[in-house]
Amino acid sequence: MSKFKKKKGGELPAVNTASLPDIVFMLLFFFMVVTVLRETDLLVKNELPKADQIEKLQKDRAVFVYAGKPSDRYVSQYGSEGKIQIGDKYTDVKNLKPVLAELRAKLSPILQDKVMVALKVDKETNTGIVTDVKQTLRELNMLKIIYITAPGNEIEN
């Protein structure tokens, strides 16, 4: 019987934390793998409009075009008129064609026909600038576009 008798003055045994580093490392590796450090520095405001009838963008064949008013810290330099940003710099509508053609050429050859242009446009921009971009894309025969939006619905809110 004394076999099953508990030790007297039973202090709680300390919880074994030896595996804690393993757990934390596992989480760490997960976040290290999924982390994407921002490639492009945004020069324009980029608050996306909301929509709910959406599809997913296939990243490997995407070319990003940003548009909107210049960010607050650039307003003094560039004014508050809507601008187009591709890569790391502002692009004029007139220069759009060579810049976009160059971006397409950078994609792998198999995907070049399937290129999809992702338009990330601030919601306060005028539609005119988007129309200009689309017209240029038509001239370049890059006909697949996707308007990147935030989840939600403008009407319900």
Place this chain on the structure above:
Amino acid sequence: MARRSTPEVNAGSMADIAFLLLIFFLVTTTIEKDKGIARQLPPIEPPTETPPIIKQKNLFIVNVNKEDQLLVEDELMEVKNLRQAAIDFLDNGGANSGSPEYCSYCKGKRDPASSDNPEKAVISVQNDRLTSYEMYITVQNELVAAYNFLRNRESERKFGWTFTDIKADIDTGEIDPQEAEKYKPKMEEIQKMYPLKLSEAEPKKSGS
């Protein structure tokens, strides 16, 4: 030489170091989630080609002015009513039951003054250059929603699954490509029943 046993390295602070790194990555992570409304632009037509003539009744004109107001078929409309108006127009099926253009699956009012069938029905959006992009996307979203509503209704009636759900599952890879092949002909059939015919007119210069 006397061999001393090497003392064990104290690994107690390992967790702290790992936590520090973990918190750094937690903070810097932005899991990219780019989603949006996909659209196919029309190719530039050779100038010699004459555009096809569309009957007035098959055309649903949505006009957005620079104040973000909506004019649908010459009537002022709130955005929240646009979806239903578009559904009514697309689903009208006004062609006579004897004619080859008769739409057997339409559940609309069959108003002869509105669209003949969904295949003929064209929605035309005209924007001002000063329309806000927010409004533009909202209008596009509502019109796509109208098409999706009708496609879902027909896919549920015919096949028992929801068109948009299946499409999203194929996109995310939840349905593997082999299985997706089986869905493809059925999805094309649904798309043919309600083809997305959204035209965008060249925007007017502001003020005109």
